[in-house]
Amino acid sequence: QSTLVVAEHNNDKLTPITLNAITAAKKLGGDVSCLVAGTDCTKVAQELSKVLGVKTVLIAQNAAYKGSLPEELTPLILATQKQFNFTHICAGASAFGKNLLPRVAAKLDVAPISDIVEIKSPDTFIRTIYAGNALSTVKCNENVKVFTVRGTSFQPAEVEGGSATSEEVAALVPAGISEWLEAALTKSDRPELTSAKVVVSGGRGLKSGDNFKLLYDLADKMNAAVGASRAAVDAGYVPNDLQVGQTGKIVAPELYIAVGISGAIQHLAGMKDSKVIVAINKDPEAPIFQVADYGLVADLFKAVPEMTAALSK
Template sequence: MMKTLVIAEHDNQQLNAVTLNVVNAATQLGGEIDILVAGAGCQAVAEQAAAISGVQQVLSVDAAHYAAQLAEDVALLVVATVQQGGYQAVLAPSSSFGKNLTPRVAALLDVAQVSDVIEIKGVGSYVRPIYAGNVMLTVESQEPVQVLTVRPTAFDAIEQSGSAAVVAVEAVASAGVSTLVGRELSKSDRPELGAAEVVVSGGRGLGDGDKYRQVLEPLADRLGAALGASRAAVDAGFVPNDYQVGQTGKIVAPQLYVAVGISGAIQHLAGMSDSKVIVAINKDPDAPIFQVADYGLEADLFEAVPELTQQLS
């Protein structure tokens, strides 16, 4: 029987919602699904993982050297778990965490990884985007262990109505090659960008960081939206890089995506073109963003956005 190991993404206190999407993808492979929770003081996360529907058991590994979940250490644990448990597939989200971890796992297992899967046709047959999402490629893999990263926005979150067993597993030795020096986290009361139902994004057309905040924050407040940005806006220093939406940033698929002052470079479109409704505001009638927008407004954003915000009051 097929056995799949899903790697949980978490902060030692809360299970990241993308894990629910990855488990849903894993169900399409058939067979048993286990979740690996590696951390320090992460019992609460293991209990949250145990409530996910379709999960057979949660493997909980609690050790000090997993506190920061460094990829070098977790990869050794995943490989040992796969070899001891006889797993035929390893799945992780296509997030910074997953993209950092799974190549190491695949290399140690001496198999080829399949990245950014958006559809699972069966074991060894997957669809993934290439050329910034302009072409969908079906990949065939005959590796003994299928190592996949899954695009969370391509799969619905699975229900949390299960009651899997939580099994304590021994840690493996630390790789001893990396140490966390520090971590700067952006704190916000807004929804998390990757999981938000509404996203308001700004581009270089806003001019600078102060105008970005003055123009977009009131609109985002009215809509209960997460804030995003184009790569150009991030590179210009308007906002931190965790705001970036695009091929080299976060992939989002909200119910509503509002693009303000964003021209629509191909790498940005790759990160938001799956949004249910796209609204674009730009003064350039030839901006590529209008080609994918459901609603386009050719106007000066410094006039249009405040007026829209006022109408929503």
């Protein structure tokens, strides 16, 4: 038994969710290998070789791997699979993993398993369905199990103490049917949403994009990330990458502050594993209060500036 973890990175640094995927891979038992494919990613390979529990780091470098296009990475993973015969192939359930692994699975003619939250045994996994309203236990009888891992459900692997060997994997002839042009990444000095210890999220109650400044001010006092409900994204207040919920990001911070969010089930799916949930809403009947540890029935336009002021003292 052996597992391949497809590493996500930007050629400079490993994306944290890869560490959660490595923990899931270690739980399966057997050897853990990581594949790093990029344009110039030796630094990432070095970083990975120190991660505790990784046995082999496979590295493939080629200009074609720019932008991690699935059309280019899939043949590489298939060639790697042919060489090493892994029993499991996984990646984090991020935009990268969700885009790539189903393509790999279809090419292997196996049914993949998305966004697992628990491993019962090497062939039995738990995942959520219906926006987290129900848990589904999935027994996978495929020869190769292909799955993505929910980051918040597995601890990150230790980044020190490992001593993996490195191995070059030959890059393949580019498929050349797709081209990566550019990325427009949201620039922020705040912590990254899925790994922040504190998250302040806003919903339709904020009434406008400009009013999100109230949340940014509060977040900055707490070194928090800012998130949003789908309603706030739909209304155009904030960009999609802030969306927390079933079809957005899954977060599980120490503290989650939901401001002006009613608490639709689709939103709760994305934040219910937070350690402490605080809700501020003027509607005492809002469903968010059912999952909150602390609820404040108040006008957010008054309460939030008061909190920010209190934290400034």
